[in-house]
Amino acid sequence: MVTRYADVRAVLRDADDAFSSEQAFIPQIAMPSPMLPTESDPPATRMYRSILLREMTPERVDPLAPRMSEVCAEIIDSFRDRGHCDAVNDFAREYPIRIFVEFFGLPAERREEFREHAHTFLHSPPQRPTEWAAIRAIVAGALAAKRQSPEGDLLSAIGNGRIDDELIDIETATNIAATVFLGGLDTLPSNIAWSLRFLAMHPEMRRQLVEAPSVIPQAVEEFLRFYSVANPVRRAVRDVDVGGTVIRGGDRVFLVTGRADRDESEFEEASCVRFDRGVNRHIAFGAGAHRCLGSHLARHELVVAMAEWHARIPEYRIPASAEVSFNGGVLAVASLPLEWDVGA
Numbered sequence: 484m485v486t487r488y489a490d491v492r493a494v495l496r497d498a499d500d501a502f503s504s505e506q507a508f509i510p511q512i513a514m515p516s517p518m519l520p521t522e523s524d525p526p527a528t529r530m531y532r533s534i535l536l537r538e539m540t541p542e543r544v545d546p547l548a549p550r551m552s553e554v555c556a557e558i559i560d561s562f563r564d565r566g567h568c569d570a571v572n573d574f575a576r577e578y579p580i581r582i583f584v585e586f587f588g589l590p591a592e593r594r595e596e597f598r599e600h601a602h603t604f605l606h607s608p609p610q611r612p613t614e615w616a617a618i619r620a621i622v623a624g625a626l627a628a629k630r631q632s633p634e635g636d637l638l639s640a641i642g643n644g645r646i647d648d649e650l651i652d653i654e655t656a657t658n659i660a661a662t663v664f665l666g667g668l669d670t671l672p673s674n675i676a677w678s679l680r681f682l683a684m685h686p687e688m689r690r691q692l693v694e695a696p697s698v699i700p701q702a703v704e705e706f707l708r709f710y711s712v713a714n715p716v717r718r719a720v721r722d723v724d725v726g727g728t729v730i731r732g733g734d735r736v737f738l739v740t741g742r743a744d745r746d747e748s749e750f751e752e753a754s755c756v757r758f759d760r761g762v763n764r765h766i767a768f769g770a771g772a773h774r775c776l777g778s779h780l781a782r783h784e785l786v787v788a789m790a791e792w793h794a795r796i797p798e799y800r801i802p803a804s805a806e807v808s809f810n811g812g813v814l815a816v817a818s819l820p821l822e823w824d825v826g827a
């Protein structure tokens with residue numbers, strides 16, 4: 484496990500020398516086809532990413548903001564008058580998937596099924612091969628249709644993408660689309676739930692967001708740092724020194740971004756959440772050749788989630804008798820009961 488900020492960053496940025504992303508899972512489970520671009524190394528990585536990069540730019544994502552607010556408000560309004568909810572099930576999981584299926588181009592009414600597949604893949608390693616096959620089948624069917632009649636969504640762009648000036652082959656397109664499906668469905672709920680849990684436990688910080696919503700983008704950045712939920716893995720291709728420890732060729736390293744992003748040598752008062760943190764070079768989205776392609780979309784969604792929630796439910800708490808539960812893989816809050824006074 485690599486935990487220091489400088490070491491995690493160095494390993495992430497070393498994609499063409501000592502570390503590879505191929506066969507880099509812990510535990511390593513034989514998969515019938517690779518996740519792309521995730522399980523590739525440069526120069527191939529750049530080729531796969533080029534298909535996605537232009538679809539996930541600010542120009543493509545910024546116009547979605549009003550729709551994000553609309554969906555978010557609709558979901559919160561569906562339970563606000565009840566005075567309680569499970570913030571994970573009712574909100575943190577429901578909102579990102581509704582945005583994602585529209586952006587990606589999958590039918591909204593099947594979102595529960597999609598969410599289950601992504602969740603099982605990311606949290607139950609032994610089930611990865613079957614879940615991967617199921618996800619591939621979902622996206623392959625949609626890709627074939629969108630190749631015939633493109634619809635302006637991400638799946639249409641992937642299915643009609645070009646590599647070296649040739650139309651992408653359907654196998655590669657399927658592996659890329661299935662990877663985006665996984666990247667887009669579980670990380671955001673985790674971050675939203677951690678943020679709400681923190682704010683429920685720290686009323687004075689919550690009031691800062693309510694009274695000055697302009698602080699929300701900085702708060703989101705700080706929550707990304709403080710709760711870095713995704714931990715990339717790399718495989719050493721030769722013996723290599725990482726921060727004074729020799730990693731043997733063939734061994735895998737687990738890059739603990741959550742620990743690295745609380746490293747005092749990089750962040751002043753690293754174990755405190757500070758909304759006034761100036762420079763915040765966190766690596767919640769990774770770094771280097773595989774840096775998260777969805778980071779712009781993710782940031783937008785997180786800012787909207789915090790803004791809409793606190794505009795509607797400014798005061799809330801975890802009930803004294805409630806049990807908050809957690810799970811691993813992507814570090815996640817599994818259940819977060821919250822309650823508030825109706826009419827407050």
Ligand code: HEM
Pocket residue numbers: 495504519520521522528532662663666667668670671674711712713714715716766767768769770772773774775776777778780781
């Ligand atoms: C808070 C939300 C998110 C977090 C913390 C996060 C984190 C990460 C991290 C750490 C990586 C690097 C993995 C590696 O180095 O092996 C990554 C890659 C990736 N993410 Fe995200 N992600 C988030 C949201 C999203 C969203 C919303 C999407 C898509 C809609 C997305 C799509 C991807 C893709 C396609 C990759 C693979 C890039 C590559 O291998 O070149 N992510 N993400």
